[in-house]
Amino acid sequence: MTLAETLRARLQERRERNLYRQLKTLAAAPSPRAVVDGRELLTFSSNDYLGLATHPEVIAAQREGASLGAGATASHLVNGHLEIHARLQEKIAEVTGREAALVFSSGYMANIGTICALVGRGDNIISDRLNHASLIDGARLCGAASLRFAHSDLGGMERQLQRAAQNGGNTLVAVDGVYSMDGDLAPLAEMAGLCRRYNAWLMVDEAHGFGAMGSSDLPLAGSVAAAGLDQDAVPVMMGTLGKAAGNAGAFVAGSRELIDYLVQFARPYVYTTGMPPAVAAGCLAAIDVMLREPERRELLKCNIAFFRTRAGALKLPLMESASAIQPLLLGCEKKVMAVAAELQRLGFLVGAIRPPTVPAGTARLRITLTANHTQAQIEALLAALDASLRAFGASAVPV
Template sequence: MTLRATLQARLAERRERGLYRQLKTLEAAPSPTAVVDGRSMVAFSSNDYLGLACHPQVIAAQQEGARLGAGATASHLVNGHLQIHEALQEEIAAATGREAALVFSSGYAANMGTICALIGRGDSIVSDKLNHASLIDGARLSRAESLRFAHSDTAALARQLQRARNTGGNTLVAVDGVYSMDGDCAPLAEIAGLCREHDAWLMVDEAHGFGLMGSEKLPVAGSAAAMGLTGEDAPILMGTLGKAAGNAGAFVAGSRELIDYLVQFARTYIYTTGMPPAVASGALAALQVMQREPERQQRLRNNIDRFRRGAAERGLPLGDSTSPIQPLLLGCDQTVMRVAAELATQGFLVGAIRPPTVPVGTARLRITLSAAHDPAQITALLAALDSALEDAGALSTGSSEVRP
């Protein structure tokens, strides 16, 4: 069969299964209103949790950073490492309470490069079954023995850690701090304890925790800090700059030795062009704003509480999440698409998430909240959800269709 015929057949199969993905075109980043395919909508699908993507100081910093060049012109190790990258790394290290940090072009690159640099044949990687795709793919490409455990099941993790210990080699445990589709937090304190017991290294993906939570001393460091973990407990910390920071790129933070090691061995860092200076400048400004304006975190928490209270009053089948990610679990792929389409007609952009992004039978609306949403927008979304779910016949059956 020709390449074109093969592609056409596979695309047709995806359409028949109702899993075909289509791009939406926005005129600008949602703030949180957006013009989508020519229509004005309120976006509840963005990861701009603190509303920094359109912050005037962040945009001004990006524009000033562009004066340093449209691009870094080469990989960091050739001649693409600028003073603005160094300043950003120092700010990240301080914000996370780590000795050093290293910026990557994306969270996917950071996870893949770090995992493959740290472990290989003869080693083991133990992963939560609901880990982000970048952690899953990093585990596959590392060629280490890949062991998985049921979501946040620490007893299952302990069994896998014992298996890994029996086979010898080094063991890396990789988990999301906050899970991107369920919005729940990993039991990091228990996981860190098991890692100490079994001499394993803990890697925490803080893509959806960095900037939003932390400790009194490190208020934006992420879920690991919020649960009291130190750099010894979680020696490998990955975070993104395209979510709470509203920019792009990612970082790994840890000991000075870890960062020096990744500069030598992380192929996704070594063999790619450096982050554009405008992005580094904007991300640096965003980190400074989020630390200078803790009221953004408080507004976000208030919005999460407001949404969950309203959803509970209406009996909506929400997942158990206190993060900005609020999954409305419907189970049926077709129902999710119908409800999302109805919400769009009422002026709300909400993500409809289906397999293979989530397990079969767990399709959901992925509603994300931001500090930039006002109470009236949240109230209006709840009313629209009520009517859309009723029209789709999902209010009485949604909760029974999802996994426990």
């Protein structure tokens, strides 16, 4: 077949399987209302957990940061590393309780670059089966023996650690702290204990934990801090700046030796133009706001508890999650698309998640809550969900 014929056939197959994805165009970042494809909707699909993407101080800082240049002009190692980047890295190290940090242009690049720099042929990488795509792709690309275990299965993880010990070489265990499609937290304390026992290195992706949770002394440091783990227990911490920080980019935090090593060997860092200075300035401002306004995290916690209580009363098919990610498991791709479309007709934007993002048979609505949502807005969503699920029940669209 020609290229055009091949593309058309594969796209048609996606449509027939209810897996075809379409872009939605927003006029501006949701706050949490947004104009989507020309219509105002109340959004429950944003990862802007603390409402900082539209915070006036963050926006003002980005505008001021743009005065340093529209772009960094080169990779960090050539001449694209600015003072604003150094300040951001120092602040991230401080708030995560690590010795040092390194900024990347995206979480995807941070994960792939870090994994491929740390392990390769003759080594092992052990992964949770529900890891984010960037961790999965890093494991595929690095060349190490890739060993996986069932989601949060500590027994399965230990068996893979035993296999890795027999293989020889170094072993990296990579997991999400908060799982992006299930919303649950990894049992990090137990995982760290297993890694100590088998002399493995633990890497935690804090994309959905950084800024939204932490401990009393490190309130922004994610699920790692919430589990009471320090740099020795979790030597490699990755976090993104495009979710709770409301901005863009990512970081890896750890020992000074780790960061120096990544500067030398993490190819996506070495060979990519540096983060725009405006973005670095906006991220710095966002971290300052997060530290100064802990009530944003408290509002988010209250909204999560309120949503789960009311959803439970309505007997909605809610999965177990203590995070801002609240999935409703529907199973059938057709049903998920029908319910999401009905919600949009009623004025709500909710993510419809289907394979291959999630395993076959686990299609779901992915509801994300933010500190900017009001309880009245959450009540309105729940009423619309209840009505939509009744309208497209099992008799109409089989699960």
